[in-house]
Amino acid sequence: MAKIIRIAPSQFTERFLHLNGKPFSFQNYEFMKPIYDLDSPEIVMKFSRQTSKSTTMANVMMSKSAMIPHFKQLYVSPSVDQTKIFSGDRVAPVIESSPLIKKHYINSNVSQNVFTKRFLNGSTLYLRYALQSADRLRGLSTDINYFDEAQDLNMDIIPVINQSMSRSLHKRTVFAGTPKRTKGTLAELWYRSTMYEWFSKCGHCNKWNFLDQKNVGLYGVICRYCGEHLDTRKGQWISTGDPTSRTKGFRVNILMFESAPWVDWQTDVIDYRKTCPNDAIFYNEVLGLEYDEGVQPITLADLRRCATGGPMIEDPTSVHLSSTQTTLGLDYGPVNSNKSKTVASIIQRCEGKTKVLYLKRYKGHEADYSFIHSDIPGLFAKWHVAVIGADAGLGDGPNSEIRGRIGQPERLIAFRHSGSQRAKAKWNPKSNEYTLNRNMVMTDLFRKIKNRQIEFPRWEDFEPFADDFLNIVIEYDDHAGTYKYVNTGPDDALHSILFGELALQLLTARNTMMG
Numbered sequence: 408m409a410k411i412i413r414i415a416p417s418q419f420t421e422r423f424l425h426l427n428g429k430p431f432s433f434q435n436y437e438f439m440k441p442i443y444d445l446d447s448p449e450i451v452m453k454f455s456r457q458t459s460k461s462t463t464m465a466n467v468m469m470s471k472s473a474m475i476p477h478f479k480q481l482y483v484s485p486s487v488d489q490t491k492i493f494s495g496d497r498v499a500p501v502i503e504s505s506p507l508i509k510k511h512y513i514n515s516n517v518s519q520n521v522f523t524k525r526f527l528n529g530s531t532l533y534l535r536y537a538l539q540s541a542d543r544l545r546g547l548s549t550d551i552n553y554f555d556e557a558q559d560l561n562m563d564i565i566p567v568i569n570q571s572m573s574r575s576l577h578k579r580t581v582f583a584g585t586p587k588r589t590k591g592t593l594a595e596l597w598y599r600s601t602m603y604e605w606f607s608k609c610g611h612c613n614k615w616n617f618l619d620q621k622n623v624g625l626y627g628v629i630c631r632y633c634g635e636h637l638d639t640r641k642g643q644w645i646s647t648g649d650p651t652s653r654t655k656g657f658r659v660n661i662l663m664f665e666s667a668p669w670v671d672w673q674t675d676v677i678d679y680r681k682t683c684p685n686d687a688i689f690y691n692e693v694l695g696l697e698y699d700e701g702v703q704p705i706t707l708a709d710l711r712r713c714a715t716g717g718p719m720i721e722d723p724t725s726v727h728l729s730s731t732q733t734t735l736g737l738d739y740g741p742v743n744s745n746k747s748k749t750v751a752s753i754i755q756r757c758e759g760k761t762k763v764l765y766l767k768r769y770k771g772h773e774a775d776y777s778f779i780h781s782d783i784p785g786l787f788a789k790w791h792v793a794v795i796g797a798d799a800g801l802g803d804g805p806n807s808e809i810r811g812r813i814g815q816p817e818r819l820i821a822f823r824h825s826g827s828q829r830a831k832a833k834w835n836p837k838s839n840e841y842t843l844n845r846n847m848v849m850t851d852l853f854r855k856i857k858n859r860q861i862e863f864p865r866w867e868d869f870e871p872f873a874d875d876f877l878n879i880v881i882e883y884d885d886h887a888g889t890y891k892y893v894n895t896g897p898d899d900a901l902h903s904i905l906f907g908e909l910a911l912q913l914l915t916a917r918n919t920m921m922g
C-alpha cells in the first residue's frame with residue numbers, strides 16, 4: 408500500500424470516505440469543494456453553526472493522510488475537551504466507517520488513540536490542544552497545522568506552534584472558527600485574507616445576493632432585493648478582500664445549508680433568533696458574521712473604510728504647505744508609562760474632509776520629554792502649522808515649554824477633557840485653556856469616522872494606530888441612564904487626532920464657539 412493517489416481531497420472524500428454508513432456526497436454542497444481542495448500557505452475558514460466545520464476538517468485531514476505517505480498533520484484546539492470531541496466524534500467515525508481506510512490504512516500494529524492516529528503508509532494525525540502556551544506541542548514535526556476555534560486562540564502562540572513545520576516541504580496553516588467581534592485572532596486573519604464570500608444569484612430578479620440577515624425569510628432563504636426564495640446552492644465565490652492575498656479566506660454560513668437534512672429552518676434560524684439573548688450570537692453563530700455588541704463605538708471596518716489616503720507623509724510637498732489650514736494634534740503619554748505614549752498628528756482640511764497626513768508615536772528614547780519638546784517645534788515649522796491643539800491633562804508644563812520654543816504662544820491651544828461640563832467646549836480664561844465635554848467631542852469624532860468625513864493614511868501605515876480607536880468601549884450606567892467612553896488600552900492617537908480636529912474647527916470659525 409505504498410501507492411500514491413493523485414486526486415483532489417474532495418474527490419477522495421466522495422469516493423472513499425463514508426459518513427454514517429454512506430459515502431460522503433457533495434451534492435447540494437458543491438461550494439465546499441474549493442475549500443477542500445485549496446492548496447495555499449494559509450487558509451482561514453469562518454463557519455457558522457451546522458455548516459460541517461469539523462467534518463470538513465476531519466475529511467481533509469483524512470484524505471491527505473491517505474493520499475500522501477509519511478504526511479504529518481497537527482490539529483490544535485484551545486481545550487482538551489474540544490480536541491477529545493473532535494477526535495472521538497469526527498475523526499474516529501470516518502476511520503471506522505470508511506472501508507478503504509479500515510482495510511488498507513490501519514491494523515492493530517499502528518497506534519489509534521485519542522491524541523495520535525497513525526496509518527500504515529507512515530502518515531500521522533496529531534490531535535492536541537493549546538490555549539495560552541505551546542509548551543505541550545514542542546518536539547513535533549509536521550507538514551500542515553490546523554487551528555480550530557481560532558477565535559479563542561492566542562495569536563502569539565501560532566508562530567511558536569508553527570515551528571513544527573520548519574523542516575517540512577509543505578508548510579500549510581489552516582484556521583477555522585466561528586467569528587466573534589471585528590477584533591481578535593480570527594477576525595485579524597480574515598481581514599488580511601481574500602475574504603471569499605458565497606454570492607447567490609436570484610432566479611427571479613437576477614440580482615446577486617451577499618448573504619446576511621436580509622436573506623432570512625420566515626420559511627427559508629429569500630432574495631434581499633425581491634423577497635422571493637433564493638436557491639443558495641447556486642452561486643459563486645467572490646473575493647471581497649485582497650484577491651492576491653496569500654491567505655485564502657472563506658465564510659460559510661447556514662443560509663448555504665438551507666436544504667441540508669440536518670438543518671431545520673424553523674428551529675435553527677427562526678426560533679433561535681427569537682430566543683437568542685442578543686444579536687451578536689445570532690450574527691456569529693447563524694450568519695457566520697462578526698458583530699461588535701455595540702460596546703465598541705468604532706469598529707475595525709469603520710477605520711479601514713477611512714484609510715483611503717496615500718502613504719504617511721514624512722516630507723510635505725509645496726501643495727501640502729500651501730494650505731493655511733494645517734494643525735498639529737498632540738496627546739501626551741505620562742512619563743514612565745509603558746502603555747500610553749505621546750502621539751503627534753498632522754491634520755489638514757481638504758475638500759470638506761479632515762485628512763490625517765502624518766502620525767508619530769514617541770517611543771523608546773524619543774518618549775523623553777526633552778526630545779518631544781524639541782521635535783514638536785520642528786514639526787510645527789516643517790509643516791507650516793497654523794495651530795497646535797494640545798492635551799492640557801498633564802498640567803501646563805509641557806505646553807508652556809512648547810509655546811516658548813515656537814515663540815508664538817497663542818498658536819498652541821490647550822484642551823482639557825471634562826466628564827461633568829455640559830457645554831461641548833468652553834473657554835476657561837483662568838487656566839488659559841478650553842474645557843471639553845469629553846463624551847460630546849468624542850461622539851462627534853466617531854460620527855465623522857462613521858460618515859467617512861475623516862481620511863486616514865493608507866491602511867498599512869495607519870494600522871499601528873488603529874488599536875487606539877478600537878480600545879474604546881462604551882460603558883453604560885443603566886441606573887443613571889448615562890454613558891461614557893472608557894479605554895481598555897492606549898488611546899493616544901485618537902485624542903491626538905481629536906485635538907488636531909478641534910484646533911481645525913477653531914481655525915475655521917475663529918470667532919464663534921465650536922458647534
Ligand SMILES: [Zn+2]
Nearest residue numbers: 609612630633
Ligand atoms: Zn430577487
